[in-house]
Amino acid sequence: NAGVTQTxxxxxxxxxxxxxxxxxxxxxxxxxxxxxxxxxxxxxxIHYSVGEGTTAKGEVPDGYNVSRLKKxxxxxxxxxxxxxxxxxxxxxxxxxxxxxxxxxxxxxxxxTVL
Amino acid sequence: xxxxxxxxxxxxxxxxxxxxxxxxxxxxxSQSFFWYRQDCRKEPKLLMSVYSSGxxxxxxxxxxxxxxxxxxxxxxxxxxxxxxxxxxxxxIGDDYKLSFGAGTTVTVRA
Numbered sequence: 001n002a003g004v005t006q007t008x009x010x011x012x013x014x015x016x017x018x019x020x021x022x023x024x025x026x027x028x029x030x031x032x033x034x035x036x037x038x039x040x041x042x043x044x045x046i047h048y049s050v051g052e053g054t055t056a057k058g059e060v061p062d063g064y065n066v067s068r069l070k071k072x073x074x075x076x077x078x079x080x081x082x083x084x085x086x087x088x089x090x091x092x093x094x095x096x097x098x099x100x101x102x103x104x105x106x107x108x109x110x111x112t113v114l
Numbered sequence: 115x116x117x118x119x120x121x122x123x124x125x126x127x128x129x130x131x132x133x134x135x136x137x138x139x140x141x142x143x144s145q146s147f148f149w150y151r152q153d154c155r156k157e158p159k160l161l162m163s164v165y166s167s168g169x170x171x172x173x174x175x176x177x178x179x180x181x182x183x184x185x186x187x188x189x190x191x192x193x194x195x196x197x198x199x200x201x202x203x204x205x206i207g208d209d210y211k212l213s214f215g216a217g218t219t220v221t222v223r224a
Contacts, residue, residue, distance in 0.1 A: 031210045035214075040122070040216055041216050042116075042118060042201065042213070042214035042215050042216045042217070043158070043201075043214040044214075045211065045212075048210070048211070050210060058211075090157055090158070094210060096210070101146060101148075101205055101210060101212060102148075102160045103158075103160075103212065105157035105158050105159070106157060107156070107157050108155075108156075108157055
């Protein structure tokens with residue numbers, strides 16, 4: 001099993017450009033998440049999904065959109081990138097089991113917006 | 115106020131030493147608690163869950179103090195491989211959402 005994979009691993013964008021980050025998991029997890037991690041701050045939840053076809057806003061959703069058309073994939077879109085979106089983006093997934101919430105993370109995408 | 119706060123460190127300790135650090139959380143309704151480990155420029159991985167009665171996993175001991183709203187992690191007999199950032203993670207409300215602290219960095223030197 002590959003676990004959680006993310007594409008791409010690195011990207012440099014210019015302000016105003018758009019891009020999509022792809023997250024894929026092969027563990028049949030119900031829940032999937034997108035986080036961003038900035039220096040000195042904890043991981044902050046951008047958007048999450050509790051099942052195929054569903055998405056919800058997290059703590060810092062502005063400037064991002066997501067889609068979960070297939071259970072195994074969770075896409076994060078930046079429509080018009082801004083320098084404030086320079087960050088490391090992590091995707092994660094977890095089982096739907098009450099009281100147990102180990103989240104499995106992908107290797108991250110390092111995004112720089114110039 | 116942040117939901118989860120940690121001393122960022124770094125804690126620099128020699129091999130074989132014991133190191134301990136805490137994390138505080140603000141929401142008294144928090145249900146579940148975890149320590150995750152994150153190596154430099156890598157993804158976080160679950161180290162251990164934290165139970166009300168406290169629990170051990172080899173050289174690692176986690177404690178929960180609900181009255182004072184903090185959890186702790188103690189590492190005994192530190193190894194070079196323990197050098198990492200340790201993230202305090204708290205579940206608040208819905209089972210599937212976690213709040214992460216910014217992390218405590220531990221560096222173990224030979």
